Amino acid sequence: MEASSGHPPSGLEAIFAEMRPALIRRAAVMGAAGDAEDVVQDVWLKLRGVEAPVASPHAYLLRMVYTAVLDRRRGLRRAAARDAAWQSPANLAEDAIETADAERRLIAVQTLQKVEQRLIELGDPAAAIFRRHRIDGVTQKKLAEEFGMGLSTIEKHLRRAYAVLLDLQEDRA
Incomplete structure (x- = not known):
């Protein structure tokens, strides 16, 4: 310096x-x-x-x-x-917030309906296994006991359900 x-x-x-x-x-x-x-x-x-x-x-x-x-x-x-x-949301106009919330709710309901439709098309036992595992939180091991299937069969059904939902996600993109 x-x-x-x-x-x-x-x-x-x-x-x-x-x-x-x-x-x-x-x-x-x-x-x-x-x-x-x-x-x-x-x-x-x-x-x-x-x-x-x-x-x-x-x-x-x-x-x-x-x-x-x-x-x-x-x-x-x-x-x-x-x-x-x-x-902060305080900078947004109230109707803009309400409109955005309403749009998000509508999109969520429509997406849920599409997911439900895909699971119905998938059929049981894959859809039932998916719901019990992802929604109810039942482990794959317990599902195998509950459905009287091997663990690998449970995994196969879950993979099918995930593939169907992945297709749905790709359709939205």
Whole structure:
């Protein structure tokens, strides 16, 4: 960090160069951790505009880092609040929300009807096994006992049901 005239830093810039590691540690301890280098760089940029003599340069630089960390923290909080406000449904008109909800419900009902129709077309026992496994949460092993089939037969019926539903999903795409 040389002075803008190309000669070695003097005055406040020299003290900054000497204190730089301590300033980075100070910013990190204050919570800037990953951004500590950036905070100190911001201080360096502000420092270059200071022309008046500073009575206590060490305290002045520490205070600049403190202020820069607080400014960065406030900025991050404002950005997070702004992002949250934009993502909040409160920004949407009520009828837009109701319309979107109604559309989603209609699509869900239509999709469920199509799934049910495909399962009816698939027939039993595959449809019954699928429902017991996916909806009721019965394990494949218990289904094998319940239906009097081998585990591999249960798996075969589930694969058939999944294939039918996968076709339905591809039809929608």
